[in-house]
Amino acid sequence: xxxxxxxxxxxxxxxxxxxxxxxxxxxxxxxxxxxxxxxxxxxxxxxxxxxxxxxxxxxxxxxxxxxxxxxxxxxxxxxxxxxxxxxxxxxxxxxxxxxxxxxxxxxxxxxxxxxxxxxxxxxxxxxxxxxxxxxxxxxxxxxxxxxxxxxxxxxxxxxxxxxxxxxxxxxxxxxxxxxxxxxxxxxxxxxxxxxxxxxxxxxxxxxxxxxxxxxxxxxxxxxxxxxxxxxxxxxxxxxxxxxxxxxxxxxxxxxxxxxxxxxxxxxxxxxxxxxxxxxxxxxxxxxxxxxxxxxxxxxxxxxxxxxxxxxxxxxxxxxxxxxxxxxxxxxxxxxxxxxxxxxxxxxxxxxxxxxxxxxxxxxxxxxxxxxxxxxxxxxxxxxxxxxxxxxxxxxxxxxxxxxxxxxxxxxxxxxxxxxxxxxxxxxxxxxxxxxxxxxxxxxxxxxxxxxxxxxxxxxxxxxxxxxxxxxxxxxxxxxxxxxxxxxxxxxxxxxxxxxxxxxxxxxxxxxxxxxxxxxxxxxxxxxxxxxxxxxxxxxxxxxxxxxxxxxxxxxxxxxxxxxxxxxxxxxxxxxxxxxxxxxxxxxxxxxxxxxxxxx
Amino acid sequence: xxxxxxxxxxxxxxxxxxxxxxxxxxxxxxxxxxxxxxxxxxxxxxxxxxxxxxxxxxxxxxxxxxxxxxxxxxxxxxxxxxxxxxxxxxxxxxxxxxxxxxxxxxxxxxxxxxxxxxxxxxxxxxxxxxxxxxxxxxxxxxxxxxxxxxxxxxxxxxxxx
Ligand SMILES: [Zn+2]
Ligand SMILES: [Zn+2]
Ligand SMILES: [Zn+2]
Ligand SMILES: [Zn+2]
Ligand SMILES: [Zn+2]
Ligand SMILES: [Zn+2]
Ligand SMILES: [Zn+2]
Numbered sequence: 097x098x099x100x101x102x103x104x105x106x107x108x109x110x111x112x113x114x115x116x117x118x119x120x121x122x123x124x125x126x127x128x129x130x131x132x133x134x135x136x137x138x139x140x141x142x143x144x145x146x147x148x149x150x151x152x153x154x155x156x157x158x159x160x161x162x163x164x165x166x167x168x169x170x171x172x173x174x175x176x177x178x179x180x181x182x183x184x185x186x187x188x189x190x191x192x193x194x195x196x197x198x199x200x201x202x203x204x205x206x207x208x209x210x211x212x213x214x215x216x217x218x219x220x221x222x223x224x225x226x227x228x229x230x231x232x233x234x235x236x237x238x239x240x241x242x243x244x245x246x247x248x249x250x251x252x253x254x255x256x257x258x259x260x261x262x263x264x265x266x267x268x269x270x271x272x273x274x275x276x277x278x279x280x281x282x283x284x285x286x287x288x289x290x291x292x293x294x295x296x297x298x299x300x301x302x303x304x305x306x307x308x309x310x311x312x313x314x315x316x317x318x319x320x321x322x323x324x325x326x327x328x329x330x331x332x333x334x335x336x337x338x339x340x341x342x343x344x345x346x347x348x349x350x351x352x353x354x355x356x357x358x359x360x361x362x363x364x365x366x367x368x369x370x371x372x373x374x375x376x377x378x379x380x381x382x383x384x385x386x387x388x389x390x391x392x393x394x395x396x397x398x399x400x401x402x403x404x405x406x407x408x409x410x411x412x413x414x415x416x417x418x419x420x421x422x423x424x425x426x427x428x429x430x431x432x433x434x435x436x437x438x439x440x441x442x443x444x445x446x447x448x449x450x451x452x453x454x455x456x457x458x459x460x461x462x463x464x465x466x467x468x469x470x471x472x473x474x475x476x477x478x479x480x481x482x483x484x485x486x487x488x489x490x491x492x493x494x495x496x497x498x499x500x501x502x503x504x505x506x507x508x509x510x511x512x513x514x515x516x517x518x519x520x521x522x523x524x525x526x527x528x529x530x531x532x533x534x535x536x537x538x539x540x541x542x543x544x545x546x547x548x549x550x551x552x553x554x555x556x557x558x559x560x561x562x563x564x565x566x567x568x569x570x571x572x573x574x575x576x577x578x579x580x581x582x583x584x585x586x587x588x589x590x591x592x593x594x595x596x597x598x599x600x601x602x603x604x605x606x607x608x609x610x611x612x613x614x615x616x617x618x619x620x621x622x623x624x625x626x627x628x629x630x631x632x633x634x635x636x637x638x639x640x641x642x643x644x645x646x647x648x649x650x651x652x653x654x655x656x657x658x659x660x661x662x663x664x665x666x667x668x669x670x671x672x673x674x675x676x677x678x679x680x681x682x683x684x685x686x687x688x689x690x691x692x693x694x695x
Numbered sequence: 696x697x698x699x700x701x702x703x704x705x706x707x708x709x710x711x712x713x714x715x716x717x718x719x720x721x722x723x724x725x726x727x728x729x730x731x732x733x734x735x736x737x738x739x740x741x742x743x744x745x746x747x748x749x750x751x752x753x754x755x756x757x758x759x760x761x762x763x764x765x766x767x768x769x770x771x772x773x774x775x776x777x778x779x780x781x782x783x784x785x786x787x788x789x790x791x792x793x794x795x796x797x798x799x800x801x802x803x804x805x806x807x808x809x810x811x812x813x814x815x816x817x818x819x820x821x822x823x824x825x826x827x828x829x830x831x832x833x834x835x836x837x838x839x840x841x842x843x844x845x846x847x848x849x850x851x852x853x854x855x856x
Contacts, residue, residue, distance in 0.1 A: 236805045237769060238710060239717040254805075263710070264804055267770040281805040283797070 159335045159354065161347040162321070164311065167332055171314045174200050182207055187290035188220050190310070194276050198318040219279055219288035225253035235260050236282055248297065250280045252287035261297045265289070269302045273309045325357045326350035342366075351527075363610035364531045372534040376473065392465045393417055394424045396542040415540060469537065476533035483526035489569070490519040501576055505585050514589055518568040518596045525561045525603050532557070535610055546614050557606050564595045705766035707739055714769055718807055727812045739764050741808065742778070751820040758782050760815070761791075762808060772802035774845055775811060783825035786818065790835045792844040793818075794828065799845060 162170070177200055179189035189203075195218045196202040206214050215222055227233060227249050232241045237260035247255040256264070260281075268275040278289040294306050315321045315332045324331045324346040333344050335354045342355040343362050351360035353369070361369045393400050395417035400409055408427055411417040418427035493515065502509045532554050539547055571592070575585055686695050707715065715738050722732060731744040741762040747753025759778040765771040775798050777791035786794040797806060797814055828834070838844075 238714050239721075240713075256805075259710075260804070263767075263770045267767070267804075281803050283801075283803045283806055283810070 159344045162332045187292040191288045191290045219286045221251045224251040227253050227255045250287045252285050254282040265298045266302050269305050361531050363607040364535045472533045472537040479526050479530035486523045514593045521596050564599045711768040727809045730812050748820045769804040
């Protein structure tokens with residue numbers, strides 16, 4: 097017999113099995129989830145792929161919502177796998193998995209690399225030691241003697257009586273989740289005390305608590321899962337890392353970012369959200385905060401927050417302007433001579449000479465900065481409340497209006513799904529729009545091309561959404577109030593469905609464009625080509641702006657219509673507007689992509 | 696079992712007093728070297744005299760340990776402190792509190808007063824210098840309202856000493 101051989105065999109088998117497991121479960125990603133790493137996530141760069149595969153990708157979920165039962169099931173499966181592959185007892189597998197944060201592959205790797213060391217660390221003895229072979233034994237806790245067969249021991253053979261075991265286990269369970277790493281009471285012994293001992297000796301109440309800790313640990317200590325942060329929600333979400341967006345939607349319908357567990361925030365990244373939230377809380381606590389902690393960069397005018405004692409401030413890239421916090425002069429004019437890093441005598445002496453009125457200047461800067469912040473914050477908050485309102489409206493719609501409408505228009509409710517879809521889209525758009533204001537706040541003032549393009553896209557998004565909202569709210573009212581000819585209602589359906597789809601496309605492209613840092617826009621003005629790529633997708637909503645021509649083959653002339661951002665992006669000739677549903681279509685299409693009506 | 700406060704005021708459970716009686720008997724036949732314990736009527740509080748081991752910084756010096764047992768001893772650790780004046784030691788505060796893991800997180804019900812005493816003596820014997828912990832004043836100030844060392848979140852000093 098050769099244990100070495102066996103182990104190598106087992107290893108080969110296990111990794112094979114593992115691969116199968118993942119490729120079965122997650123067709124999109126067969127890779128080992130454990131060294132996936134942190135480079136995960138943002139691979140939206142291919143944002144000009146118009147091919148339908150992007151839609152497929154969107155539908156392919158990279159996460160799963162788990163209820164209590166699912167969690168227990170997965171945990172049991174993992175325990176069984178490890179137990180089978182390593183030929184150890186289930187409770188031992190459980191101790192091992194807990195120690196290695198429930199990563200099956202990590203357990204396998206460590207075990208086959210150095211079983212002896214793993215056993216020592218975790219407290220699993222290779223050979224079970226029997227209790228001393230005497231008729232009576234002394235319990236190591238209460239020091240009473242008991243017949244041997246009423247005593248129990250972990251595989252280390254240190255005997256304790258039933259009631260001491262029970263007290264020991266209970267004390268540990270009531271102390272918290274540390275009970276999952278329980279060891280033999282003997283201070284010289286580190287043998288693990290696991291699920292089997294708990295199950296055979298603890299009270300029912302304690303057993304249930306222990307099981308709860310096990311389940312919690314499986315979610316909280318596992319890198320693949322997190323609890324849904326919605327208050328009162330008991331689902332967990334399992335995420336496949338390295339597979340795209342972090343946004344997940346729990347079965348309770350709460351959408352959140354799996355990475356930072358804030359509310360879903362595409363297109364801005366987690367860092368920006370954290371900064372923005374911090375900023376808002378600081379602001380609401382005390383508007384003066386900004387006066388003390390934030391000044392506009394003297395070069396690019398973006399607000400700079402000072403967070404350390406040093407007066408040497410470097411603006412964030414791409415500006416990188418280095419300046420003095422006190423006098424706002426360039427840092428190159430500073431150094432030992434001006435008083436070191438924590439003071440500025442240039443500032444002090446100027447103040448003494450009355451060269452500039454400090455408070456005046458301070459107020460002026462604060463005003464700029466504050467006004468700028470207020471501008472973005474108000475719009476961010478306005479979209480937040482619009483979203484809240486839209487959610488309420490959606491509920492009202494689902495609770496009563498749809499039924500009423502189905503009555504009035506003699507349509508089965510299943511035929512009215514397009515209205516719910518429209519409202520869901522509105523809710524989502526409000527969310528995206530909201531975050532574009534945080535995005536805008538942190539965008540550099542001196543990246544003119546980018547900023548202009550950003551504001552253009554944002555403006556288009558806003559008016560497009562406005563139109564959809566209008567249609568879903570006001571126009572719907574007509575059909576709720578009276579019976580109308582079927583044709584009218586069908587036209588309404590066509591229009592609303594068209595607007596929904598167009599708006600969805602527009603926003604999806606907007607999100608992708610912002611996530612890629614608007615990289616289609618060069619710092620110079622060479623954007624005609626690349627911009628067009630981004631715009632041809634967004635072009636659809638161009639015609640959503642009010643004031644479109646009434647003539648059949650209207651072309652939305654750049655210069656003639658809105659002068660927003662003043663850019664005629666050369667797409668005037670490349671698109672046409674559908675008469676029926678007002679969608680914009682590429683010239684190459686002979687039928688409207690939204691309602692399929694002929695040009 | 697209620698979860699009311701001040702556990703040290705509660706009388707010992709049956710299990711605790713049985714176990715302590717056994718410990719008293721064991722101590723009487725086999726006391727740890729360097730310690731004296733005079734049996735009194737209170738099983739719940741022991742006062743033990745420690746004498747510094749020969750050849751150490753504390754040779755010949757004597758100190759007094761106060762050991763209080765909680766209701767659910769030995770499942771719960773006893774509270775062990777030096778009655779001031781406490782020995783000058785980098786892990787012993789001037790109010791008598793001792794920074795030693797087995798008295799807190801690493802307590803096990805299979806430990807005894809005797810084994811705790813031995814650990815404390817070995818801690819004294821290995822001391823390189825007679826000095827207070829760096830944070831002595833701050834800690835002692837924080838304990839002014841009679842806080843038990845068992846309520847402290849101990850950050851255990853390195854165990855080289
Ligand atoms: Zn043991
Ligand atoms: Zn016992
Ligand atoms: Zn949820
Ligand atoms: Zn995030
Ligand atoms: Zn700057
Ligand atoms: Zn300066
Ligand atoms: Zn159309």
